[in-house]
Amino acid sequence: MSAPTHTRYLPTAAAAAASSSRRPAAAGANARLHWWALALPALAFGLLLLLLAGSAEAHAATGEASALLQVTEQLLRVVG
DSSP: OOOOOOOOOOOOOOHHHHHHHOOOSSSTTTOOOOOHHHHHHHHHHHHHHHHHHHHHHSSOSSSSHHHHHHHHHHHHHHOO
């Protein structure tokens, strides 16, 4: 059993030029990113970097908190 397919209508160059002044800019190369589209990967990269940096100083269970835990607690105090 075959699945139904949908084809996209691509206007000719003349039709696109004539209608470009009447409609807003299309998505694609001119599309803008939301703020979180850059912030979330940067945050994930930073957290992974902290995890890697903290793993070199790994110790057996001691009474002091890890650097990652301290940073997380500070962030939660600032945010909350």
